[in-house]
Every structure is written in structure tokens, then in C-alpha cells.
Amino acid sequence: MRKLVLSALLVTASLFGFSANAADFQAGKEYVELKNPVPVAEPDKIEVVELFWYGCPHCYQFEPVINPWIKQLPDDVDFKRIPAMFGGVWNTHGQMFLALESMGVEQKVHDAVFNAYHRDGNKLDTPEKMAELLEGQGVDKQAFLKAYNSFGVKSRAEQAKKLAMAYQITGVPVMIVNGKYRFDIGSAGGPERALEVADFLIEKERAAR
Known part of the structure; x- marks a missing residue:
């Protein structure tokens, strides 16, 4: 019984602690x-x-x-x-993300792209380097390049830039x-x-x- 009471007190304290933190x-x-x-x-x-x-x-x-x-x-x-998208390789990478998202494969390769840059030192600074990496992840190379250079993806890139400005x-x-x-x-x-x-x-x- 004593353990149950103590447990209840600890839970209550935890809840109050969270509320206090959130209230701050x-x-x-x-x-x-x-x-x-x-x-x-x-x-x-x-x-x-x-x-x-x-x-x-x-x-x-x-x-x-x-x-x-x-x-x-x-x-x-x-x-x-x-x-x-603040210019340079930021824009290149942003366009890659939007191309992958338009293809419905972004979630599948998201970690691989991050790991390639930070763990393997692949800066992915050209569409060709991106396509080579993505091909190893099961993404069709030509389909990616087509999406990357598409009007739809470029339009979404402009929208992303405007949103970032609006968010300041x-x-x-x-x-x-x-x-x-x-x-x-x-x-x-x-x-x-x-x-x-x-x-x-x-x-x-x-x-x-």
C-alpha cells in the first residue's frame, strides 16, 4: 500500500513538474x-x-x-x-528534397542523404552526384533528374523561399x-x-x- 501511495505521489509530482515547465x-x-x-x-x-x-x-x-x-x-x-534555401548548395539540396518529395520517395532516402553528407563526406553539390547516390537507394536515376529539373519542382522551390522569408x-x-x-x-x-x-x-x- 505504501508503495502504491509513493508511486501515486511520484506520478503527481511528475505531472505538476511538467505543467510548471510548460507554464514557463x-x-x-x-x-x-x-x-x-x-x-x-x-x-x-x-x-x-x-x-x-x-x-x-x-x-x-x-x-x-x-x-x-x-x-x-x-x-x-x-x-x-x-x-x-539561402543560395548556393542550400538551393541545390532544397531542390533535391523537393524532387524526392514529388516522387514520393523522400522518406525512404532521407536518412541516406543525411548520412552521405555528414558521415561519408559526399557534399552532393551536383544533380549527378545526387542521382548516383540515390540510384544506390533504389531511385531511378533518370526519373530523379527529370523531377529535379521540372517546372513543378522549381516552382515549389520558389514557394519554399517565400515561406522562409515570411517566417523570418x-x-x-x-x-x-x-x-x-x-x-x-x-x-x-x-x-x-x-x-x-x-x-x-x-x-x-x-x-x-
């Missing part, structure tokens, strides 16, 4: 509230965006933390990745909740803490509906 999240501290909210793709859902770059070491280190979190998101949350981002990885709130690993206090901020803002948006 403040606009201007852990996150920024955008002055001009950006319209979301699906208004009936709560949108969560991660802006990233394949060449970013912090994005690479964030992957094993954010991926399990993505898998357990509820149905009313719409998660999406958007490549940050200056670095990655950065997360946006429902087009209203922006935060990054640094402002949140670490990778795990960033996801707590995301959960807090998701619940904030859910409660406001």
Missing part, C-alpha cells in the same frame, strides 16, 4: 510570435513545420530526436519539412507551429526541450479552436 514557456523567450501569421496548407489541422538543410550539422543531430516524435503525432497535426528565419533547424510561432533548438533550450515547446504550442492552438 513565454513568447519572446522560448519562442517568437510572428507579427504576421503565415497561412497554413490545411486550416482544419494544426500545422508544424521544420525548416532544415541537409548540410546542417545541428539538423543532422536533431534527426534521431525529432523522428520518433513525428511518428506519434495525433491525426489533427500536419507535420511537414521545408528546405531552407535566419538559420536552421527552426520550427513553426500553425504559421504563428517560431522557435529553434537554441531558444528552446535544447533538442528535447524544443519538442516540449512544440507540444505546448500545439496544445495552445488546439485549445483555441
